[in-house]
Amino acid sequence: MSIGEPQLAYAAPTPAEYCGLRQAAGLSPMNESAAATGLPASWCAVSLRVGDELVAMGRMVGDGALFLQVVDIAVRPDWQRRGLGRRVMAALMDEARHRAPRGVIVTLLADGEACRLYEQFGFRLSAPRSQGMLLRL
Template sequence: MIDTFAVLDRLPTPAEHRRLAEAVGWTTAFDWDTTPASLAGSLAGVVAMAGNHVVGMGRLVGDGVKYFYVQDLAVLPAHQGAGIGTALLRRLLDHVASTAPSTAFVGLFATDGAVPLYERSGFTRGDMTGMFRLVKPTEGPTEG
């Protein structure tokens, strides 16, 4: 575990993203060929640096006005518990607060192990249930 780290306002590179994602067990969660375009479509990103090494990341996706989603927040296992995840999340929420023109909805999906991190930062399940669906690309244009 580290004692000091810095949070930078930038997206992880595709290589950094893959290294961190695989380190936390998200090996099959991404189509690595599309990661560069996905990262480029982000609203904002943050990375945590320990010396010259990226040890954490997070990003925001959404419409940039009313709806924001925390995406790909990950910290290398050896560096978890040092406040890095909290610092990354705080920086992302600060970005929302400084750019949204009115009260914004910030959503996310969390692994069971990450739920306490998000709850400490004010996230709640409320009366909603998070859901998702995977949609495969079509072979060609659909006729309607």
């Protein structure tokens, strides 16, 4: 029986799915209650599903005119290395190019070797001119 190609939708996952996929993909854990508040505020969200099962996701957050940030790029481990992260990023970047005005600044934090994926979409390391910084409250 063939599993089939994951189907892309411009939609956020449910808070439970979001928290589960982040954990499965090795990203930092998030609170489901916070996810219920944050996910609907996404500027753009992308989900890849096989049937009803979430296998990959990504979001952009921000004001949509001056700044956007790519967040939550995650692929379930058993679906990694099949181009799904690239599909998610391509969909997010297509939407940014279509909806955001020229000159919008798009940023992201790249974990580990993920910078190789993001470089395919034109992202470059900003150091030494600027340094990424993070504070978790």
